[in-house]
Every structure is written in C-alpha cells, then in structure tokens.
Amino acid sequence: MTDLTQLGIAPLRDGVAAGTFSAREVAEAFNTAVADASALNAFIVTTPDHALAAADKVDAARAAGQQLGPMAGVPIGMKDLFATNGVQTTAASHILEGFIPQYESTVSQKLWDAGAGMLGKLNLDQFAMGSSNETSAFGNVINPWRAEGSNAALAPGGSSGGSSAAVAARIAPAATGTDTGGSIRQPAAFTGICGIKPTYGRCSRWGIVAFASSLDQAGPMARTVEDCAIMLGAMAGFDAKDSTSLDAPVPDWAGALSGDLRGKKVGIPREYRMDGTDAEILASWDDGIAWLKDAGAEVVDISLPHTKYALPAYYIVAPAEASSNLARYDGVRYGLRDLPDGAGLQDMYAATRAAGFGDEVKRRILIGTYVLSAGFYDAYYTQAMKVRTLLQRDFTDAFAGCDVILAPTTPTAAFPLGDKVDDPLAMYLNDVFSVPASLAGLPAMSVPSRVNAQGLPLGLQLIGRAMDEQSVLNAGLAIEQRSGFNAQPEKWW
Amino acid sequence: MSVTQEQVAKIASLARIHMDEAALGRMVPEFNAILAFVEQLGEVDTSSVEPMMAVIPQQLRLRADVVDADPLTGGGRQADILANAPAAEHGFFGVPKVIE
Numbered sequence: 001m002t003d004l005t006q007l008g009i010a011p012l013r014d015g016v017a018a019g020t021f022s023a024r025e026v027a028e029a030f031n032t033a034v035a036d037a038s039a040l041n042a043f044i045v046t047t048p049d050h051a052l053a054a055a056d057k058v059d060a061a062r063a064a065g066q067q068l069g070p071m072a073g074v075p076i077g078m079k080d081l082f083a084t085n086g087v088q089t090t091a092a093s094h095i096l097e098g099f100i101p102q103y104e105s106t107v108s109q110k111l112w113d114a115g116a117g118m119l120g121k122l123n124l125d126q127f128a129m130g131s132s133n134e135t136s137a138f139g140n141v142i143n144p145w146r147a148e149g150s151n152a153a154l155a156p157g158g159s160s161g162g163s164s165a166a167v168a169a170r171i172a173p174a175a176t177g178t179d180t181g182g183s184i185r186q187p188a189a190f191t192g193i194c195g196i197k198p199t200y201g202r203c204s205r206w207g208i209v210a211f212a213s214s215l216d217q218a219g220p221m222a223r224t225v226e227d228c229a230i231m232l233g234a235m236a237g238f239d240a241k242d243s244t245s246l247d248a249p250v251p252d253w254a255g256a257l258s259g260d261l262r263g264k265k266v267g268i269p270r271e272y273r274m275d276g277t278d279a280e281i282l283a284s285w286d287d288g289i290a291w292l293k294d295a296g297a298e299v300v301d302i303s304l305p306h307t308k309y310a311l312p313a314y315y316i317v318a319p320a321e322a323s324s325n326l327a328r329y330d331g332v333r334y335g336l337r338d339l340p341d342g343a344g345l346q347d348m349y350a351a352t353r354a355a356g357f358g359d360e361v362k363r364r365i366l367i368g369t370y371v372l373s374a375g376f377y378d379a380y381y382t383q384a385m386k387v388r389t390l391l392q393r394d395f396t397d398a399f400a401g402c403d404v405i406l407a408p409t410t411p412t413a414a415f416p417l418g419d420k421v422d423d424p425l426a427m428y429l430n431d432v433f434s435v436p437a438s439l440a441g442l443p444a445m446s447v448p449s450r451v452n453a454q455g456l457p458l459g460l461q462l463i464g465r466a467m468d469e470q471s472v473l474n475a476g477l478a479i480e481q482r483s484g485f486n487a488q489p490e491k492w493w
Numbered sequence: 494m495s496v497t498q499e500q501v502a503k504i505a506s507l508a509r510i511h512m513d514e515a516a517l518g519r520m521v522p523e524f525n526a527i528l529a530f531v532e533q534l535g536e537v538d539t540s541s542v543e544p545m546m547a548v549i550p551q552q553l554r555l556r557a558d559v560v561d562a563d564p565l566t567g568g569g570r571q572a573d574i575l576a577n578a579p580a581a582e583h584g585f586f587g588v589p590k591v592i593e
Contacts, residue, residue, distance in 0.1 A: 098577075099577050100576065100577060102570075102573035102574075102576050102577075103565060103573070199549065200548040200549055201548070201549050201551075214548055215548075240554070240556065240563065241563065241565070241566060243553060243554070244547075244548070244549075244551070246549065246551070247551070247554075306537070308533075309533065309534055309536075309537055311530075312530055312531040312532075312533045312534050313531075313534060315527060315530065315531050316531050316534070323508060327509075330509075331579060332578070332579075332586050332588055333574075333577070333578055333586055334577035334578060334579075335577070335579070336579070337579035337580065339589060343589060344589055344590070344591065345588055345589050345591045346509070347511075348588070348589055349509040350506075350509050350510060350511035351511050353508075353509055353510045353511070354510050354511035354512065357510065362510055362512075362520075363520065363523060363524070363527075365508050365510065366501065366504050366505060366508055366510070366520065366524065367524065367527055367528075369504050369507050369508040370496070370504050370524075370528075371531075373504070373507065379535075380531065380534075382544050383534050383535070383537075383539060384531075384534060385544030385545045385546075386537075386539035386542040386543070386544045386545075387534055387537055387539065388544070388545040389542050389543060389544060389545045390537065390539070390542060392545065424523055424526070424527065425526055425527065425530055428530075440548075441548035441549050466549055
C-alpha cells in the first residue's frame with residue numbers, strides 16, 4: 001500500500017473520493033507521523049481526535065453518497081494563531097497559555113466545512129513576530145532539513161515555522177499560515193514547499209490573533225501549487241465579521257490553473273539584485289527566468305525604486321499596529337494574570353505583560369509605542385505610511401508593463417538556529433524580499449526552485465496584481481513543472 | 494535620534510510593561526539600532542504624498558441594525574466571555590481594588 005503521508009491534498013482528496021483508501025486511514029497515518037515527530041517540536045498541541053472525527057464524517061458522507069467538499073478527507077495542521085473552539089490557542093505566547101477559545105475563526109471553520117480535519121495546533125514565532133521560530137514560548141521548531149554532512153539544527157523560517165516544518169517533514173499534507181511581512185513565503189522557501197499569501201482581505205482575519213492588522217493575511221502552505229490553489233479556495237471568501245474583508249467572489253483558482261504563460265509578461269525588479277546577495281540565490285533566480293521564458297512568457301526589466309525603504313517602513317508600521325493590538329492583553333479578560341502582593345490595577349497590567357510577553361514582542365511593543373507617541377507620530381508613523389503609498393505606487397507602475405513579478409523569496413537558504421538571535425536587525429533583513437508585497441497588500445507566493453551546494457532548498461517568489469492570485473499561481477505552476485524539484489529532507493527525527 | 498535609558502523606561506511605562514534596570518539596559522542599544530535603521534525613511538521626499546489609509550480601497554460597511562444579527566458576535570454570551578477570565582466573580586471580570 002502507498003505511504004499515505006507522501007501524498008498531498010489533491011491525491012488524498014481524490015483517493016478518498018474514489019474509495020482507494022478511507023479518510024480514517026489517512027487521518028491515522030498522519031496522526032502516527034505527527035506522534036513520531038515530536039523531535040521537530042512543530043506542534044504545540046496535537047488533536048488526533050479532531051482529525052479522526054472529521055475523517056469519520058467524510059467517510060460517512062461518502063457512504064451515504066453525499067457530495068464531498070474540496071478538502072474532504074485531508075487532515076491539516078493549524079497555525080496556533082487561529083482561534084479553534086475548545087482547543088488551546090496561544091499565539092506561542094506565555095500570555096495566552098491555557099486560553100481556550102469559545103468560538104472558531106472564520107478561516108478554520110471554512111476548512112472544516114470543506115471536509116478538512118485538524119492534526120493539531122502548530123508552533124510559530126510568538127505573536128507571529130520573528131523569522132526563525134525562535135521567539136516561541138514553546139521552544140524552537142527544528143527544520144527537518146539539514147545541511148549535507150552536518151547535524152546542526154536549522155531554522156524552519158518564521159513565523160509559520162511549525163507549518164513549514166510539518167509540511168516539509170510529511171507529517172501534515174498542508175497547513176495554514178499567516179503572513180504579515182513574509183511569514184508564509186520565507187518559511188516555505190526555507191523548507192522546500194509552496195505557500196501563498198493572497199491579496200489583503202481575501203481571507204477573513206476574524207478569529208486570527210492580531211499582530212499588524214493592515215498587513216496580516218492568512219494563506220495555505222502545501223507541497224504543490226495545485227494544493228495551494230485548492231486550499232486557498234477553501235479558506236478565502238467574504239466575511240462580514242472582518243471590516244477589511246474583500247466583498248468579491250472567490251475564483252476557481254484550482255480549476256483555472258495553467259502553466260502556459262504565452263502572452264504574459266514577467267517583470268524582473270532590478271532593485272532586488274542587491275549587493276552581497278548569495279550567488280546561489282542569484283543562480284536560482286536566473287533558472288526561474290529561463291523556466292518562465294520556456295513557458296512562453298516575455299521577460300521584462302522593471303524598477304521598484306523605493307524597495308530599500310520597505311523594510312524600515314515595515315518596522316515602523318508593524319510594531320505600531322502591534323502595540324495597539326497587544327494592548328488587549330491586560331490580565332483581566334483572558335490569558336495570564338500576574339498579581340504581585342498588594343498590587344493595584346496598573347501594577348497588575350505591567351507585571352502581567354512583563355511576565356507574559358517574550359523579549360521580541362516587548363521590543364516591538366516599545367518601538368510601536370514610541371513611534372506613535374506625541375511628538376514622534378508624524379516623523380515616524382505618518383512618514384512610514386507615506387512611504388507605503390510610494391511603495392504601492394511602484395508596484396502599480398510596474399504592473400503597467402508586466403503581469404507578474406519574479407524575485408527570490410529570501411536572501412539566503414535556511415540559517416542555523418541561534419545564528420541571528422542576538423541581532424534583531426540581522427533577523428529583520430531576512431524579510432527584505434518579502435516585505436514590499438506585504439506593505440502593498442499584493443498576492444505573493446514562494447515555490448521551491450532547487451537545492452543549494454549544501455543540499456538546502458531555495459525558493460522563488462512571484463508577486464501579482466491585487467486580486468490576481470491566478471497569475472501568481474500559474475507562474476508558480478510553470479516553475480514547478482520545470483524545476484523538477486522533488487527533494488525532501490531525509491528522516492532523522 | 495537616539496533614546497536614553499530614562500526614555501525607554503518612560504515608553505515601557507506607557508506600554509504597561511514592567512522592566513527592571515537590567516532589562517532596560519539591554520533594551521537601549523537594541524532600541525537605538527532599530528531607530529537608526531528606520532530613520533533612513535527621512536531621506537524620502539514625501540512632501541506631495543498622502544499617507545496610505547487603506548491597503549485595498551473599499552468602503553467601510555455598516556452591519557444591519559438588528560439585535561444579534563450574527564449570534565457569534567451578538568449578545569447573551571456572558572458565560573463564553575467569562576470562560577477564560579483569570580478571576581471571574583459573580584458574572585463580572587474581577588480586578589484588584591481601584592478606589593484609593
């Protein structure tokens with residue numbers, strides 16, 4: 001019998017629908033794989049019963065001859081940033097440890113309605129703030145990939161590091177991620193999988209623990225472009241409970257997938273060719289250009305002149321929004337309370353937040369508080385929002401002459417855990433290629449291209465016009481069809 | 494521009510995060526490194542640019558003016574709302590005494 005854990009969303013769903021195997025067999029296979037992979041620390045809690053119950057429902061529906069949903073029989077990992085009814089939701093922070101939501105996030109509910117089940121809640125950087133999964137209060141996630149001839153533990157990327165590690169290790173066929181400045185794309189690139197952040201507003205933010213509300217977007221992480229298209233279709237859609245939800249129909253992305261790019265123009269942004277970029281990253285980019293040409297696309301040079309200001313703008317806007325969003329953690333309504341002897345209300349707030357938040361979260365709250373404070377607001381926050389307008393204008397101008405943009409996802413392959421942990425700025429620089437599309441709200445995807453000389457995967461990024469996930473997915477498919485990327489980490493866990 | 498330890502202490506107090514001298518001392522150089530980095534934005538001429546107000550332009554909606562139009566976000570869920578409170582008492586959130 002086939003090893004079911006080697007299959008992705010489409011073959012699992014189709015196999016269940018055809019009766020080749022049952023949804024219960026699929027859930028059992030992945031539950032076992034999850035239980036066997038605790039060394040990766042990808043999950044904060046596992047929910048094997050949830051996966052089995054969802055599978056049994058699918059098997060019963062199939063036996064009764066009912067129509068099955070687009071994710072029927074597929075057990076997935078759920079980033080622990082999505083509120084799940086009755087299942088602990090922590091954002092990987094001590095301040096939410098033990099928090100049991102009494103409601104379900106819109107995106108997770110949509111996935112269950114589509115027939116998916118939940119293997120567990122995936123580890124992440126605390127409040128999704130980080131690029132290496134080292135800020136989690138529940139320990140580092142270990143990348144299943146290792147450099148050739150080395151046992152050193154590598155970062156799985158972040159913030160969706162549990163999601164990337166689980167999918168790459170074949171302990172989940174797919175997982176949800178969220179992307180604020182690259183948190184889907186960067187971990188996908190570090191682990192040799194695919195991940196797409198849709199247009200801002202495609203997926204409801206209702207029930208997702210908020211980090212930076214004008215940037216946060218949910219999206220799928222999976223092994224193939226087709227799987228991403230299927231899962232995104234199940235996650236997306238208008239939700240009246242999210243004031244920035246896009247009131248637009250969800251296209252049939254999976255049905256319209258095509259790697260034929262004849263008549264399409266692919267833009268290559270010259271500002272992304274930065275000094276000191278790893279030679280193998282540049283070679284991978286050149287491969288991508290050749291593959292998209294081979295798929296029929298015309299390749300054009302484009303300019304995104306404000307690119308170098310994206311990261312500094314992001315590190316004003318995101319902390320500013322975080323400092324406001326995280327004001328809600330006060331020890332009163334939910335989560336941790338630290339009440340020193342004889343303390344009043346204000347002391348309780350300060351003690352609770354000191355005990356509950358990790359260092360990176362505190363750092364960003366302080367920066368955010370500072371840039372929003374009287375006297376500094378215009379110099380920092382307003383200026384960053386003006387630069388954000390310019391960055392968006394750069395993309396609008398570029399898309400007058402091309403349909404999709406191709407760039408590297410990250411400046412390097414996965415780095416060792418501990419490498420950048422003492423230098424916040426070096427960590428931030430890892431998001432240099434992913435942040436611009438986030439600030440502009442555009443759909444962007446990472447697909448694997450090749451492994452480097454150390455045997456570690458590299459990713460290519462595709463950025464599209466607002467609402468045009470299809471062009472991003474199609475170009476991703478054209479790369480996938482030509483890269484021949486089928487490497488996976490050797491099991492050591 | 495750079496900040497002093499005293500200023501960081503003031504910001505921490507505004508953010509309601511208790512930090513002792515050692516924590517403040519560690520934060521000051523990190524804080525200043527980040528500030529120095531973001532200050533590059535001052536180079537950009539934005540004199541004729543409007544700040545971004547919405548990522549994707551759209552009209553804000555009003556919900557229907559109906560009680561419990563969506564039961565998930567409507568009223569009557571006291572038990573659910575208090576379920577995670579660290580000190581719920583008599584159907585309220587319990588807090589330390591605030592009257593001096």
